[in-house]
Amino acid sequence: MLPIRTPRPALAAVALAVSLTACTAQAASGPAGAQAPAGAADPVKVTVAKKEAGSPVTVTASGGTLTAVKVVDADGGTLKGRTGAGGTSWVSDRKAAPGTSYTVDVTSRTADGKESTARSSFSTPEPGKVNKVTLAPGKNTTVGIAQPLSIVFDLPVTRKADVEKQLKVTTSNGTEGSWGWVKDYSGRDRVDWRPREYWKPGTKVTLEADLDGTDSGGGWFVRDYRTGFTIGAAQIVKVDLDSHRLTVQRDGRTVRTIPVSGGTPGGDKRSWRGTAVLMAKEGTINMNSETVGLGDAYNKDVDYSMRLTWSGMYAHAAPWNAAYFGKANHSSGCIGMSNENAASFYASVNVGDPFEIKGRETKGTVAEGNGYGAWNLSWSAWKAKSALA
Numbered sequence: 001m002l003p004i005r006t007p008r009p010a011l012a013a014v015a016l017a018v019s020l021t022a023c024t025a026q027a028a029s030g031p032a033g034a035q036a037p038a039g040a041a042d043p044v045k046v047t048v049a050k051k052e053a054g055s056p057v058t059v060t061a062s063g064g065t066l067t068a069v070k071v072v073d074a075d076g077g078t079l080k081g082r083t084g085a086g087g088t089s090w091v092s093d094r095k096a097a098p099g100t101s102y103t104v105d106v107t108s109r110t111a112d113g114k115e116s117t118a119r120s121s122f123s124t125p126e127p128g129k130v131n132k133v134t135l136a137p138g139k140n141t142t143v144g145i146a147q148p149l150s151i152v153f154d155l156p157v158t159r160k161a162d163v164e165k166q167l168k169v170t171t172s173n174g175t176e177g178s179w180g181w182v183k184d185y186s187g188r189d190r191v192d193w194r195p196r197e198y199w200k201p202g203t204k205v206t207l208e209a210d211l212d213g214t215d216s217g218g219g220w221f222v223r224d225y226r227t228g229f230t231i232g233a234a235q236i237v238k239v240d241l242d243s244h245r246l247t248v249q250r251d252g253r254t255v256r257t258i259p260v261s262g263g264t265p266g267g268d269k270r271s272w273r274g275t276a277v278l279m280a281k282e283g284t285i286n287m288n289s290e291t292v293g294l295g296d297a298y299n300k301d302v303d304y305s306m307r308l309t310w311s312g313m314y315a316h317a318a319p320w321n322a323a324y325f326g327k328a329n330h331s332s333g334c335i336g337m338s339n340e341n342a343a344s345f346y347a348s349v350n351v352g353d354p355f356e357i358k359g360r361e362t363k364g365t366v367a368e369g370n371g372y373g374a375w376n377l378s379w380s381a382w383k384a385k386s387a388l389a
Contacts, residue, residue, distance in 0.1 A: 044108040046118050053098035053124040054215045057081070059090040061108050066090050067115060068107040073100050095213035098127035098220045129219035131155040135207070135227050137352065142232040145198040146277045147352025148372050149207055149229075150190060157181075157189040158217030160387035166211050169193050172204040180377075180385030182368040185310035194374045194382065198354065199231040232350050237278075239335055241271060241359025244326045246315075246335065248348065258341045259326025261318065263333040265361035271333050274365035276308040276355045277372035281346060287314075304342035308335075308355055309371040315355070317342035329361065 044064030048057070057079060059069050065087035071079040079102070081092035096102065101123040109115045136150040137143045149169060157163055164179055171177075177195040184190040193207075206228040211221035238247045241262040248256045263271035282305045303317040318336025325337060335357075337345065354375065357366075366373040374382055383389055 044110055044116065046106050046108055048104050048106070048120050048122070052096075053100070053127070053213060053220065054095050056095055057092040057102065057104070059104065059106055061088050061106075064108050064110045066106065067109050068105075070105045072103050072105075073097070094210065096124050097213035097222060098124050099222065100124050127220035127222060129155060131157070131216045131219035131221055133209070133211075133225060135225060137229050139227045140229065142230045142350070144278065144350045144352030144354065145201065145231055145234055145236075146275065146354035146372070146375060147199070147229075147231075148277070148374055149193040149205065149227075150372065151192075151209070152184050152186070152188055152190045153216065154188070154219075155216065156218035157191075159215060160189075160191075162214060163211070163216055164191065164387045166209060166214050167191070167193075168208040168210070170206045170208070172202075173200060175199065175203055175205075178383045178386050179388075180368070180374060180382050181387060182374070182385065184369045185371070190369060192368075192372070192374055196379050198234070198236075201231055201234045203231040205229055205231070232352070235348075235350065235353050237349065237353055237355045239355055239357040239359075241273075241329055241357065241362065244324075244329065246337065246345075248345070256345075258337050258345060260315075260335050260337045261321050261324040261327075261331050262329040262335055262359065263313075263331050263362070264329055268363070269332045270361055270363040271329070271331075271335065271357065271359065272309060272311075272313055272364060272366045272370075273357050273359055273362035274373065275375035276313070276357060276366045277375070278349055278351050278353045278355065279307045279309075279371050280351060281306055281349070282314075287312075303339065304346040306346060306349065307371070309366060309373075311370050315342075315345070329359075 045062045047060045049060070057071050059066060066083055069081065069090040071081070071092060079092040079094050081090050083090045101121065103119065103121045105117065105119050107115055107117050132154045134152045137147055160181055167179065169177065175195045177193050179191050179193050181189070181191050207226065209225040212224045214221045234251050236249045238249065239260065244260055244262070246258040246260045247254055263269045284301055284303045285305045287302045288299045305314050305316040307314055313333055315335040317339045318331060319339050321330055321336045322338060324330040365376050368374050368377065
């Protein structure tokens with residue numbers, strides 16, 4: 001039996017009946033206003049309930065069942081969904097996005113097997129504020145075994161659980177991990193995903209952030225995000241500020257030791273302790289002590305700069321401090337070494353490598369949001385920072 005389509009006059013009447021809150025599309029089996037044959041089943045009544053952005057689209061049928069539902073936005077994107085038990089309801093998997101127009105095409109069937117189609121449309125209001133994100137690490141990069149997956153939000157996130165539900169991390173080897181919410185050093189909201197232990201080399205990691213149509217509480221997301229990266233060599237940098245030595249371990253073996261000088265004891269020039277993660281290899285940069293609250297102690301170009309915290313702790317070349325390498329801590333908080341050692345060390349380390357720093361004369365442990373300090377929390381403490389814990 002061929003499908004019986006709703007005549008255009010009837011569809012026009014349906015379209016006029018659409019509102020921003022709900023619409024009912026009455027399927028027809030003949031010309032508008034025609035009487036159904038004696039003994040024929042009554043036409044199916046189809047209702048499309050359209051809530052505000054941030055809610056799924058729902059379609060219900062009375063007097064029959066739904067055989068097909070298609071919801072498409074103005075750009076051709078489809079809201080997929082599923083039909084409930086009994087075939088009388090359909091709910092989209094994704095939420096309706098703000099500032100978007102949707103067309104809903106429904107095919108339904110009466111008890112005696114007659115099919116009919118109906119179309120309706122609706123639009124959601126434009127968002128008042130749009131929230132955007134910054135992802136780290138970069139897409140298709142290879143990083144060290146301590147690199148977390150990090151998302152910084154442009155606007156506040158007060159509905160953290162709603163946002164976290166839309167974030168899916170997949171790994172090539174089933175790595176156990178958890179999201180944790182922190183305050184970034186910039187003051188913005190941030191959520192990081194770190195594994196229970198350091199990553200295994202070769203692990204492939206992907207993120208599917210299906211945020212389009214999600215309200216963060218501080219603004220709406222109007223797009224989805226995708227990224228992926230690979231874990232490189234198992235390399236750990238151990239820094240002992242008491243013995244003034246930096247040791248590089250690769251695959252559990254010590255491959256080199258470098259004499260260094262850390263932050264000067266007794267004040268704000270002390271170094272941080274705990275596990276920091278190499279955030280970036282920045283090369284030659286200008287370092288000005290006034291930008292980190294240390295007055296006019298220095299203002300110079302520094303070679304082979306490797307950032308460890310947002311607050312300004314680096315590992316770098318410090319030839320002016322050569323008399324102290326391996327002997328004493330006499331820097332403004334960074335981990336300094338000779339030009340020669342800095343050049344070869346810079347070439348060998350990777351973004352995402354952990355720097356495990358210890359020493360008696362330090363000013364505290366690297367905080368979670370000051371770079372990537374999540375490794376300074378126990379696994380149970382980190383999991384408790386998830387909004388879904």
